[in-house]
Amino acid sequence: PPGLGNWDNSCYQNCIIQGLASLHSLKDFLSAPSMNFHRLEENSTIHSLQETLLKLTDPANGGRQLWLPGKLKSMSSWQQQDAQEYFSKIMEQMDQEARKATTINSLLLGLKDIPDSNETLPDAETASHLQSLRLHNPLEGMLAQRVGCINCGYSEGLSLIPFNCLTVALGRSHLYDIRDCLDEYTKLEPIEGVQCAKCSVQHHLEGCMRMATEKKDGSSLDTFHQAVQTRVNTLRAALNDEDFSDDTLTKKCKIPKRQWVSSTKTRQAVIARPPQCLAFHVNRSVFDEMTGTQWKNYAAVQFPLFLDLDEWGLGSKVVSKPMQEPPSETPNIIPGEEAWIMNPNVTMLPNGGDQSSSEPHWRYRLRAVITHYGRHENGHYICFRKHSGGLGSDSDGDTPTQENAEASKDSWWQLSDEDVVEVSEDNVLSQGGVFMLFYEQVPVDGISVSPDQQQDHSTAEDVHITPPLTEAD
Template identity: 20%
Template sequence: MQEKPTTVAAYAAGASLAAVALFYVFGPNYTIDGDESNDSNRKKSIVGLSNLANDCFINSVLQALAGLGDLRVYLIHELHRRQLDGPETYNVVASDDELSAARSDKLRELQQGITTRALKEMLDRLNERPIYKKTISARDFIQALEYAFRTRISRNQQDAQEFLQIVLERLCDEYHAGARARQRALGAIGAAASTSAEGSAQESSSEVEVRIDDGSPNGLPAIIDTKLKEIDQESGFPFEGKMESQIECQFCHYQYKPNQTAFVNLTLQVPQKSSTTLGSCFDGLLKTEYIEDFRCDRCSLQHAVDVKSKELARARTQDDQDRLEQEISRLREAIETDPEVELEGIVFPPSQTVPKRRIARHMRITAFPKVIAIHLSRSIFDRSSSSKNAAKVSFPERLPLGGILTQKWYKLLAIVCHKGSHHSGHYESFRRNHIYPPFSTPEAFSSYAQSRAASENPSAAPSPRIIPRSSPDPEAIGSLSTADSLASLSGASASASATQLTPGRPATSGSRRSFQSTTSRSSKQTLSPTSDSPATDQGRWSGSGPRPSRSIPRPSQDAPTGVSSRLRRRRKPNDRWWRISDEKIKECKTSDVLGMQREVYLLFYELEKPDLNPTEGV
């Protein structure tokens, strides 16, 4: 019996819906979700955080940390390293009789990396791609942090900077404790290998055993030790940097030994004015500071030499002369070698008689972190009260740090803002919407298809020669219209040829139109660099389509429709941000982020990598 048309249509619709549902369950986020779908009207979002106990200062910091690519890479590397080493490496504490039981437990917890593991799990949950509005809680991470410090996090003192400080310091301590545990385990392996080698040498004393640094049980672990140190130094804690301060006397120009300190975040004081810049705030920390009424060590020693020289001239006994000559000799030797050394057995003149000098204090960053966290201190403390400095602080999207020879460029990835007064208010965060490899492989299909086409079907035609518009060459332009030459052109070379029409000056719209008209008059087949329509069977490009900003190579006829459409899709500039207020999330632009000058409180910059380009869209 013949089926009714309505029954057939119902069966077809049901089968289609079932196929779509199965595809979406077993292979989501590829075609329906679309990583960079420009024609999809579905509102995209990220995972939010619930605020049940005034936790906005915690939520804003965690959302900002979730957008830092180098931090996520470090967490993956560190936990994978601990998994490969085994738990026995980090459960053993150095044997010390003076080490108390409480201190041993604290060191063991640092080696195990409890907070590091909890933060990775928290950031992984925040970086999920929800297919619906999703809100989670930061309770698990808070419990792990409270267990690590054996105290409760107070909700009365709501300061995002203090919470960030304790989290980063804890992560840094766990990293160094784990590195020391690995070095200790490696030293034990080397000692065991040396003991076994000595025993075998005693058994066969007639034979000479030669050991090399090959990493074997009978070899020296020097190469492994050096390699592990290089790995730890290369993939160290991304927030850790080093700063150096040095003092120079303006009278004798003696420079003190530099004092190095490590930091995980930088605190910059906001000046009390209506508006300022982030560079001016850095000047308050890194600029040369002049201090008056300072007693220089070298000038103090020289003053002691002058005083004792006068005493030597008035000395009457031989014992006094010998003593003074010996003291003067020691003082002059200290002046030449190390004026900061403490000299014992010498009676110095009274401190009131030592001249005071003017010194210059220099501060500079010697080790630049991969991720720099900047805290803008807006607190104004008086004798009776405290208030908030509401000055505008303009901050750039790309931040240069360092001197001329050691300049580093950082890119803004996240900020935390505070709205309200010094005693009450609300925190919210801004986070750049992007993904770094190894979390994605941008243009994997296009690069594979282009490399395969170039290797299997090499073009026999010569490369096209672009000529000035003033002297057209019909023969040279005609060689551009062959089908083989068109098939061998990649997307990059096609776009470069389309934009560099006139040598010596940038391409304009007029020159592009002149180039197209010249090629259409001089050849039978038309090549339109600004066409978006697919090629016909004769290898020609139709000029009826819209004009994108760059040319797209002709997709293969055997390629799937989804892949070809994704190759033809234009990429938006990375100007997408998320504005996150606990569970409320909306999209904004870079201009909106840079406009938060009165509210900006924490800034997160990541060191730029010239060979690593983020993709747009989470």
């Protein structure tokens, strides 16, 4: 594969572009005619990225040195040359331009009064479907987040959060597995001292109920009981309707925020919709509270060639209920209806008891690895990526056959700017100083994975990991 020239310390940009070049789905997304990206300006990020990725995967450019176009080169930060930050800027620009392309297409599809004998405009439903496809960046997935109170059990439901990269953190250990990092990322996390609206309503309702039972003397007894009963009815209505908005509590229920009850809640975020291309960022920045400075975590991180994401996906339980009430002798049952686990004390992951893993199975194959050598404030990025080495010899996106599996064997390359060297698969998997990982989804049916490729959570004694270079090195 061609290398990229280092233009003004651009290794952090070069490695991201090389990593993106390894993703078949991204190239298809940028090149699909239905996207109508050709209506954008020629100097747009999408056009610049599309042309660059085509050049980096064109066998005719093998062994050459290429340069990033000005559009991609100018997307930098004067504060810090960070590869993940650069990746985020590219994704942000792509999303903005994709929305712009969709707006243009919507305007064009709206010109239904203009007759055209050679072209049939799609109906509104088809046009809406096409627009939704245009906006689906293959790197974009969806997280499902649930926050609930462990005291009253109330949860507002699942919040869907889009993502194009999962940032995982490291602790104090010297060796990690990316799957252990995913366990930490998706675990059920307690949060103490958080105000709970339902607990606040219940607390004030109990207080009003006690006041209603108290005996008072004087002519204002009836007036007092009427006021208390009105307050009780309002609080009960909020509980029955599960209406815990700020306006309801402060205006209707007359509960000022300073009187809201604090509780312990749990938070959990899991994969709701997996992306076609899965990007990981290993956060190696550590902030020193004593000195106010940042330093790099040099812990080694191991990662598998194949990754099954089901373990961290949104689990569900299947429930059956009658379609009518009251049921007949042989009630009609709705089969296979899913109910997400909303109990704040129970994990949403598929291994959490009465749940089953999401379908279809989410299997990914490693496509690129980005490592960082040096200290936090300076260093060098290197990319390891899959490259076909010729037309049709890499079938990672399709069901492999024996012939093309042999053709794509050992087609891993180390790219340090313009310096390109072929490396073995074992060499890639032994890189401990990983900074970013790029995976791509592959079909589950028809794929054959050998036992030695199915790595499980191994210990340091089981897998040899090349540790990242330290400051002394």
